[in-house]
Amino acid sequence: MVAEPQSVDGLAAIEQWFAVHDWQPAPFQRRAWQAFRAGRSGLIHASTGTGKxxxxxLGPVSRALEQPARRGGLRVLWITPLRALAADTAGHLQQSASALGLDWKVETRTGDTSASVRARQRRKMPETLVTTPESLSVLLSYRNAEDSFRQLEAVIVDEWHELLGSKRGVQLQLCLAWLRARNPALVVWGLSATLGNLDEAMDVLLGEGAAPGERITAAADETDEKPLTIRGLCPQNIERFPWAGHLGLSQLKGVLEYLQQGQSALLFTNTRSQAELWFEAILKARIDWLTELGLHHGSIDRGVRKRIEEGLRQGDFRCVVCTSSLDLGVDFSPVDRVVQVGSPKGVARLMQRAGRSGHQPGAASEILCVPSHAFELVEIAAARRAWAAGRVEARRPPRLSLDVLVQHLVTLAAGPGFTADRAFDEVRTTHAFAALTRDQFDWCLTFITQGGPVLEHYPQFQRVVAQAGRYSVEDTGIARRHRLSIGTITSDAQIHVRFMKGGSLGSIEETFIARLKPGDVFLFSGRALELVKVRDLVAYVRLAKTRRHRVPRWYGGRLPLSSELADSVLEILEEVQAGEYADAEVQAIAPVLELQKQQSALPGRPQLLIERCRSREGEHLFLFPFAGRLAHEGLAALLAWRLGQWVPATFSLSVNDYGLELLTSTRLPELNDADWQTLLSPDNLLDDVLAALNAGELARRQFRDIARISGLVFQGFPGRGKTDRQLQASTGLLYDTLQRYDPEHRLLAQASREVLEDQLELQRLQAVLQRAAGQTLLQMPLERFSPLAFPLWVERQRNRITTESWQDRVQRMIASLEQHAQRKTGKRP
Known part of the structure; x- marks a missing residue:
């Protein structure tokens, strides 16, 4: 006779487990457990390290403890944005479940999972699976997908804010819609840290027409809210004509002193290039830290990164120099300090990185911000103010990304198949496709079954077969290629870097290696490497004997200044204009700001600063909207085109996060306020931007990513992938063909829209022009460049090809400007 399983109070068991460890559940945790048990979905918002x-x-765990007789089958699906986090997350989940006496298996399913484990999981799922959006889509592409998820009770999406504003988030929305359609009682929870649009984030996660969700926000008085210290490293001497990039490493001594005071630190940079340079500089200065210093970024070999992460957990490193590769989720409790080199460009990013220190409830977080140029001191003060005021950036979710929808439909067709009406109803329950029309959906069906009117004669584009109203992939080769292509992450082609005698170092973008010839030396993975040869997408190297080197440039490092941070900067500049220096960082940069006031003026929210001067190069126009680099690129091109309609002229353009420069050798007429209002008018913005920019070429490049996501091109089998040049050539040919014979193709329209919205930030540009209509225009004629204008001139010099060192030219210009400033003000810096 089999004994009846004893009844267990799941919540009581959890409370007892907490008490044994002398822990106290936070009220927001208890609210989350109760909400799950009541069958409600929602979003949990709390600071990093507070117990999300x-x-x-423990909501699903508490329920499972009360159902000991129910065994087997997937019960909880845990989605993580990074596969590097999957193993760490699974370990924490397994540890707590086992400690509570729950006999569940927690496994991972990512691109790193072995083929044998993946095959076993398709036959028999564990009770909990930690996976990524891409791997979840792959699971839906098998015939037994409905059986695999039949017992699923809950989906938990970790770091939802990281997925929300991307096509990966759209991909996940579609997968969740499929799961909900088969289990309307499915409970879905998202976890989010710093985010400005929490209600929208929850609504996007739960889908259209869902029952109202519950947003659980941890209050400061219930989580032992982490004390947070943000301060800038103020240099002892500041040049009155600062320029981007020169100040960072000059403060190495102060950074080393700060690292010396702590136990373990993360030093964040905004680019991989900066990470390489800082790692080398610290190692040169403190060779005794050789075994305590690490380097971590996305191009370094995965095995090396894993060893670095394990060493951080164990407290083996005094400092790890890193990029956004360590922004998320991983628990490094020994880390007690964080350094941010360069402006974080956004409030949320700064808080995310600050939270890497003291990664446990109640522990203090501290971040030292090291400006890479003097004006970033103002950004540091502005970020602290914005955080204190709760002004945090929102992340806007994409809509109508048809390339993602097409991929999803082929995924379902390769798996259990679908019918048109049911699939249409499913996808419209997502935020991304709530506005999808039946005409657009039917176009997608035609695209996956026939390829469209231009490509219908080519069998490779007829991927899906419709039989008796059901859509499926019948060709196993097509299904296999599709599974290899699932995902929305796109990047420039990568070249693997290996030593001649063996040993992988990681990967570098092909465009950088293409500029090198054998014998050239470059800095990578903390080493000076000499290029020996490039063969089969592998760059073979040896250790270089010289330390003169180039530094790789990765295209992912151009972070634009956020609107929230820009507004806080302008607020501070308005105070300075009134003579108020309230922050230590602003006091440190006072000589620069005072010179700007004397020679010109300071920008602010009520006024737009326009500077004009003439040099041997020609006429210079400088504008300072403080709208971020991407919006300024579009604005510079727009103004140059509109000015060119009045006066035939050729313009050189330069932009940074604060403003833009237009340079022409043509003598321009005097421009009054009415002229500038016309130039800055939001009327006909779209047509004028398209006319001003090489929008066709930009759309052609964007189409490469869309073509890969939608399956128009196949990136190749593992180890035999196509090069970036091959992909661009094949997608370029497709783009030209469709433009000529099918100009109304919906993916062409999407490429143009994404260029305007993402690459040029058209909405932000429009907001700048609309604000300009109500601003006072401060037109300031100058004899020489002002401190705000000078960095724009330097930016242009940096991008010129010349036999003269651009740094030498910059130093000569600084000396000239200082002499002029001293004559005008009678003051030395």
Whole structure:
């Protein structure tokens, strides 16, 4: 006779487990457990390190403890944005479940999972699976997908804010819609840290027409809210004509002193290039830290990164120099300090990185911000103010990304198949496709079954077969190629870097290696490497004997200044204009700001600063909207085109996060306020931007990513991938063909829209022009460049090809400007 399983109070068991460890559940955790048990879905918002994981996880665990007779089958699906986090997350979930006596298996399913484990999981799922959006889509592409998810009770999406504003988030929305359609009672929870649009984030996660969700926000008085210290490293001497990039490493001594005072630190940079340079500089200065210093970024070999992460957990490193590769999720409790080199460009990013220190409830977080040029001191003060005021950036979710929808439909066709009406109803329950029309959906069906009117004669584009109203992939080769292509992450082609005698170092973008010839030396993975040869997408190298080197440039490092941070900067500049220096960082940069006031003026929210001067190069026009680099690129091109309609002229353009420069050798007429209002008018913005820019070429490049996501091109089998040049050539040919014979093709329209919205930030540009209509225009004629204008001139010099060192020219210009400033003000810096 089999004994009846004893009844267990799941919540009581959890409370007892907490008490044994002398822990106290936070009220927001208890609210989350109760909400899950009541069958409600929602969003948990709390600072990094305050217990979000247990708040989401122990709700399902408490229910499972009360159902000991129910065994087997996937019950909880845990989605993580980074596969590097999957193993760490699974370990924490398994540890707590086992400690509570729950006999569940927690496994991972990512691109790193072995083929044998993946095959076993398709036959028999564990009770909990930690996976990524891409791997979840792959699971839906098998015939037994409905059986695999039949017992699923809950989906938990970790770091939802990281997925929300991207096509990966759209991909996940579509997968969740499919799961909900088969289990309307499915409970879905998202976990989010710093985010400005929490209600929208929750609504996007739960889908259209869902029952109202519950937003659980941890209050400061219930989580032992982490004390947070943000301060800038103020240099002892500041040049009155600062320029981007020169100040960072000059403060190495102060950074080393700060690192010396702590136990373990993360030093964040905004680019991989900066990370390489800082790692080398610290190692040169403190060779005794050789075994305590690490380097971590996305191009370094995965095995090396894993060893670095394990060393951080164990407290083996005094400092790890890193990029956004360590922004998320991983628990490095020994880390007690964080350094941010360069402006974070956004409030949320700064808080995310600050939270890497003291990664446990109640522990203090501290971040030292090291400006890479003097004006970033103002950004540091502005970020602290914006955080204190709760002004955090929102992340806007994409809509109508048809390339993602097409990929999803082929995924379902390769798996259990679908019918048109049911699939249409499903996808319209997502925020991304709530506005999808039946005409657009039917176009997608025609695209996957026939390829469209231009490509219908080519069999490779007829991927899906419609039989008796059901859509499926019948060709196993097509299904296999599709599974290899699932995902929305796109990047420039990568070249693997290996030593001649063996040993992988990681990968570098092909465009950088293409500029090198054998014998050239470059800095990578903390070493000076000499290029020996390039063969089969592998760059073979040896250790270089010289330390003169180039530094790789990765295209992912151009972070634009956020609107929230820009507004806080302008607020501070308005105070300075009134003579108020309230922050230590602003006091440190006072000589620069005072010179700007004397020679010109300071920008602010009520006024737009326009400077004009003439040099041997020609006429210079400088504008300072403080709208971020991407919006300024579009604005510079727009103004140059509109000015060119009045006076035939050729313009050189330069932009940074604060403003833009237009340079022409043509003598321009005097421009009054009415002229500038016309030039800055938001009327006909779209047509004028398209006319001003090589929008066709930009759209052609964007189409490459869309073509890969939608399956128009196949990137190749593992180890035999196409090069970036091959992909661009094949997608370029497709683009030209469709433009000529099918100009109304919906993916062409999407490429143009994404260029305007993402690459040029058209909405932000429009907001700048609309604000300009109500601003006072401060037109300031100058004899020489002002401190705000000078960095724009330097930016242009940096991008020129010349036999003269651009740094030498910059130093000569600084000396000339200082002499002029001293004559005018009678003051030395």
């Amino acid at each position: 994981t247990l708040a989401a996880w």
